[in-house]
Amino acid sequence: MSGFFGAVWWFIVTLGVLVTFHEFGHYWVARRCGVKVLKFSVGFGRPLWSRMGADGTRYQIAMIPLGGYVQFLDEREGEVTPAEIQQSFNRQPVFKRIAIVAAGPIANLLLCLGLFWLAFVIGWPGTAPILGPPSGIAAESGLLEGDRILFVAGEPTATWDQAVTPLAFAATDHRAVTLTVESATGQRSDKVLRLDRLAADFDQTDPLGAIGVTFGAGSEALIINVMPDSVAAGKLQAGDRVVSIDGRAIRNWADIPKLVKASAPGQALDVEIERAGAISHYSLVPRDVQIEGKPRRLLGIATGPKVVLTQYGPIDAAAASLAATRKQSREMLGFIARLITGKASSKNLSGAIGIAQVAQAEANQGLSRLLALMATLSLTLCIMNLLPIPVLDGGHLLYYLIELVSGRPVGERVLIAGQYAGLLVLAGLICLAFYNDLVRIFS
Secondary structure, eight states: OOHHHHHHHHHHHHHHHHHHHHHHHHHHHHHHTTOOEEEEEEEEEEEEEEEEOTTSOEEEEEEEEEEEEEEEOOTTTSOOOGGGGGGOGGGSOHHHHHHHHHHHHHHHHHHHHHHHHHHHHHOEEEEOOBBOSOOHHHHHTTOOTTOEEEEETTEEOSSHHHHHHHHHHHHHTTOOEEEEEEOTTSOEEEEEEOGGGSOTTOOTTSHHHHHTOOBOOOSOOEEEEEOTTSTTTTTOOTTOEEEEETTEEOSSTTHHHHHHHHSOTTOOEEEEEEETTEEEEEEEOOEEEEETTEEEEEOSEEEEOOEEEEOOOHHHHHHHHHHHHHHHHHHHHHHHHHHHHTSSOGGGOOOHHHHHHHHHHHHHTOHHHHHHHHHHHHHHHHHHHTSSOTTSHHHHHHHHHHHHHHSSOOOHHHHHHHHHHHHHHHHHHHHHHHHHHHHHHHO
């Protein structure tokens, strides 16, 4: 599923799972604490589906898929019969209220761990961090095209996913960082990126571009897919490495379409491939076709750089899941701190549109990529909800901690003022993220 409707679909699926787990955390602990739950809603607004459960809770899926809520029995929100007064949320001891409110973010944390574990067991594909032609600071540091990044500041980087974030943070902090790289000939060396020399106003939406780092194609051109009924069908296979075409060595996968395009109409090409260590030659005549009104000359193969598969057994995957969650927690908290202090640009914030686009892109790359994204978003939901902003879980927890210290609940006027302030902050962040999404689309 692709295009606009594909993005909408994956957004609904992704956010629906995260919101359901979050609200179920509140619901489950509330029921264990003896609080009556009036409504469990995934989404806001008009219900699309609704039913009353045997437990007296109304379960519903609502029209606007941007969140959800659990409504408890509460004397502050309506009349409560004497028979049910002990099931009212506001009558619970402060420790129970803390447990109920904290359960939502904790559910997201547990979901994050579970999703990362499943992604690692299935196998998490990524692209090897091989550099393209460097420029600017990257070139000045001695980095070369074809270098593979092994470590960033001592942290191992098997894929680009693992290399980008520490580089972006070092750039944001204007901090020199050491890269351990392996050249195309297999030699290891350390290179110091003098990111303290970056311009103060560099474009934080493209930190790698500001550094002068580009994604390289890699030294291997692997066949990812062979199109049915193409000239390559029945001859070439997914996993084959293209060694040369008409005697011209293939440096990387991007060379293939250039050589095919440059061939004469009807010319047979000698395609040399490596399969399971053995070399084979195939004579293929590219087919001339029209794609979206434009002439194309194709072999009918999809090629790309070598994919690095990060995969573990069930036990090791649990340790890897904990490590990934811990690492991403540090990165998210670091980003929030940089955002508050002004080091990080607010242009890096993304909203619903950005999430939809990324969810679709990751889903297209495979189940494990989508699971890993959902794990990251679940952790984001956990951390964001724990921020001490009124209307969020963290704001309520702050009120309950004040109640624990002072011995009495926070006053009604303070609660109302906090609600308005929290809504204002939240609305501002949502609008800013939405604006950033639109700018990215139209630019």
